[in-house]
Amino acid sequence: MPSEMLNGTMYGWAFLIGLPLFIAPSVLVRMDIWQRLLAARSEKVARKAALWSGFGMLPFYLLFPLVGMAMRVQSGDTLAPDDTTFLFLSRHSTNGLLAFSVVGLMSALMSSGDSFLNIISISAVNDLKGWGIGEMTSQVFFRMLRVAAILFGMLALILALLIPDIVNLMVVGLGTISIFVPITLLALIDKEPLRYRKSALASILSGFAVNVLFFILGVSLPRQYEAKSSFVPAFVVAGIVLVSGVFLTRLRNREATGDV
Template identity: 25%
Template sequence: MNWYLIWIVGFLLLLFAVSLRSSKTVKTADDYAMADFKLGFFPICGSIIATVTGSAALIGGAGKGFEMGISYFVTVISFVLFTIVGMLVLGPVIRKLRLFTVPELFARRFGKLSALIPALIIGFLYMTPTFGMQLVGMSSILSSITDLPFFWGIVLGFAVTLVFTLIGGMPSVAWTDAIQTIVILAGVVLTLVMGIAYVGGPGVVAAATPQHLVSFGSIGFTELLNWFLIFGPFYLVWQTTWQRLTAAKSTKVGVSAVVIGFIISGVIGLLAIVIGITAVQAFPAGTAPDAIYTSFIAEIFPGSIGGLLMVSLLAALLTGATSFLLSGAINISKDIYEGWINPQAKDAQILKVSRLSVGFMAVLGLVVALLVKDIIAIYQIALAFTASALVAPVLAAMFWERATKAGVIVSTIGALVASLAWRLAGTPFGIHEIAPGLVASAVLLVVVSLATKHSDDETVIAYYHAFRRGRLTSDKVPAEGQVASAAEALLAEADSAPDAAAPRDSASTTFDSKPRG
């Protein structure tokens, strides 16, 4: 009896049932993309955990633990630290703005032209390859436990993910993620405990593991800094976090769910690394890192239990794929279609384009999946280039009123050019390309902004400071061509400031902003 196949088929049937149930709530584009802003703590927290602990965290984390040891934990410290600080400081502001996507912040603050490049970066440079990365991971699992060829494993993963996402959108994704979180956490803990027992117990692991694998600084300061920068800054602008926060039924629920979700994700990430270190006792040094996690499960468990653990891994990959697919599709439907092609689009049109975008993104991801060879390598590139281009402009929108549209556009393009040039030059001094990218972005933003004036379609405001002063009085999008001053904003909203929980109106007026000196 093929227990692996029985567990996987049973689990997929359960998820389809949940997905179909959730799909009944989808009536509008807001329902599809944001669950009508009514998600509670459990689905948000679970969705964060399930999405963070995808192939990079489990397959990649175990592989890096096998290769690098505990030093790889610096990545976990980095993304958890940056996210917690970012959410505690900026979470309430993001929630107040009701942002569907990160580029939407660019459009509101700096005009819609400034949002086009971020939309393309997130949708195609990050979401597409990371979706493809999950398909590769799913195929690796399926091909290791069945006779299914690797190519058809990718195709099957593509089909299942596409159907899940098309059926129910955010309600389906969030609730299936929450269910999968339980399976993921149980699977990682059981694999670690039984794995340690399999190789002889904690004493054997402690005594036989090479010293460099248990020494945090064994890879050197430069490499620690590289890994810290690759993962940390990116999570300040991780669109998945922003969307989950916005979809929450309240600011308190959203921020607490995201923070706790990342803390638990950090624990799971650490466990995956320790699994990789433990596996050193079971596999020869030349074993492919990306095969460590699945091979360890197959080695130590009978099919009846191993099938459940394979399901936990498949769950992590599936949930990451659905989240990345939905998020990237929203970039197309909201930032590109509604922002540029049809600004007056009706809700039914946006919902239709959202679903068509899911299919389009899925096909692109499928193409990438068929070309991907190294999971962690492609993830590094996606994180590095996205963070380099977007972190400084996002912080400027939040904290620096003097930032201009020209400064942001030059900063975004300049960061990509600097990162690419540094990579093509062979990463001089051993410094990863994200570092020069972040520096170039910040310098260009400041220099060009100070040398240029605000354009007519900007909203001149520092959102964080406006929020802290109680002057961020609306979640509506500023009218195009308007540079908001305090007097203009107050006049526009004096008669009709909406309730914070009201649905968004993407064609409405403005934000309250600080008057220019």
Template identity: 25%
Template sequence: MNSIDTIVILLYFALLIAVGVIGSRRARTSEEYALAGRNLGMFMFLGCLSAVILGGASTIGTAKLGYTYGISGIWFVTMIGAGIMLLGALFIKRISQSNVTTISEFLGKRYNAETRLVSALVAAIYTLMVAVTQVIGMGTIINVLLGWDMTLSMVVGGGIVLFYTILGGMWSVTMTDIIQFIVMTVGVFLVMLPMSLSHVGGWDQLASRLPAAHFDLTSIGGEQIFQYFLLYALGMVVSQDIWQRVFTARTMQISRTGSVLAGVYSMLYAVSLTIIGMCAFVAFPQLENPQNAFTTMAISILPNGVLGLVLASVCSALMSTASGTLLASSTLLTHDIMKPYWFRDMDDRQLLRLSRVTTLFIGALAIVFSIWIQDVLVALDVAYAILSGAIFVPLVVGYFWKRATAKAAFSSIIAGTVVVLAGLAIEGLSSTNPIMYGIAVSLAVMIGMSYTTAPSVSDNVHSIK
């Protein structure tokens, strides 16, 4: 990169900080801080939701998969899009009517306080781990682009996200996400995709120079596609950072339609990044590390200034996911653990202050973990595995089956978590089987205990009509 590209990226960072300061003026209540006042229109909701689900792994990872497997590389992000569409098509109505802030609060209303507590702990750990991966990704990009020390790069990248998230909460996150959504869309669809195809001579030349396997939709393997389904399609349905975005919509129709459109956008994003990766395979067939396919292509084909914009779009994807997951983790801890158990008499102003302090703590913890671990891709898979194996069943079964009891839900979450962790320890962290074991055991416990235990008083009180 030259000085023009560096200036573009630094100006982009400065813009995010300025937007964070502006957003802080709108976050005057705890609900505005956590959910942007539940007042987002269609465009802002769509941009906000799309930005949070498409992180750095979606951008760099899909280009890597396209480089390695060809068109079959679409399945990772396609399953993310499928999960969002599933959430919008089947669950939005009940979620919107429940008037809650977190997924754990929803489970607490449906079952009892114990279920709310244990699900909050599981979901908070998951969202924290996602934030850690994004901070590492930001650090890696800043380190490569600007030449800064890796630790300093993670502190700067994570610190910028933490700054605007603490100040304005969901309002700052929403405003920055809209900027990031626009930058991502322009950078990927209008710049990188057409210029990558042009660099290799167009689609016909690309098709003639690639191996036939690169046009096989299943070349990545059926087991890998199924694993993406278990981890991401099911994981999106029970992810707090996604639910928190759903709650920001002004109306149920906006949340439902926007979720489906975000799923479609994700699938188009998957196809575009996969093709960019395929172009990189033709242009740089001897690339030592396929993970560098996107950045190598960008650095090689883009003019000065435009390169800075496109690389800022990668930072955008990382920052939008990081801010959303930081806020999600702090919201879970504040609303589902600290306020109900330690600060019951707290007024709204005090709750807003507690939310900001908790966000600061979670953000600092994420930066420390990032510096300490520096590679948590496996840990992210573990977090998704626990999320899918432990929370998916009690949420879905309780949603559709009135007979489900609180004791069954609590036991189902515990059993699913234990089985997933044991399975990962025995079969390896990359195995798909523990997720299926966890879901199967969770379902068996849920159904068995619901039939053998009578509904408690809490089931009647908290049941969502």
């Protein structure tokens, strides 16, 4: 195998450094993790759920890269990333085990997919209450929830068709999630995070815009920039915008109360 695939520099040093610094904390904003925590019977159970979730996720982060490396050694660089896992299973299992594995993987993907779709739809509809719509009846809420689920589902499908490379799609998805890390940390450590809601919105929008911009740049000019590293400047910009917004908000509050 090429040495850069073994030392982690395949996609450049920015990608390698950015993974542990910016992508690793993205588990803080993963809704499947928060579902377990919010549904826990007590704080003790929530801590156990978080701990076991981490241990349960770790093998998969190790397993699939090893599968890819094994297939690279066997098939060379002509193998499409989308086909790697299936070909690995088909070559190293019986028909029955292959069917069981494919069904298991699809079940896990569908479970995670509908969880994310459900949560983002609920969050979007609830957010609309703060943008002038006001209170809703249960009937209206569930109707809007179904509409939101359809719209977000169609958007996800369109993105999957526009970005057919599953590796690029996954990295862009993780990069998009990572821009929510700064505001999540703020919400966890600050006693009154709601006062920074405008700064949080600016952080999300700026991080998302930078992520998309650098990803397009990487796709258009792959020799100048690695598209998979788009989350690095996005995370940095989102963090800077949030910190700046928090500082300015506190400064204005001090001026308003005469504490300056």
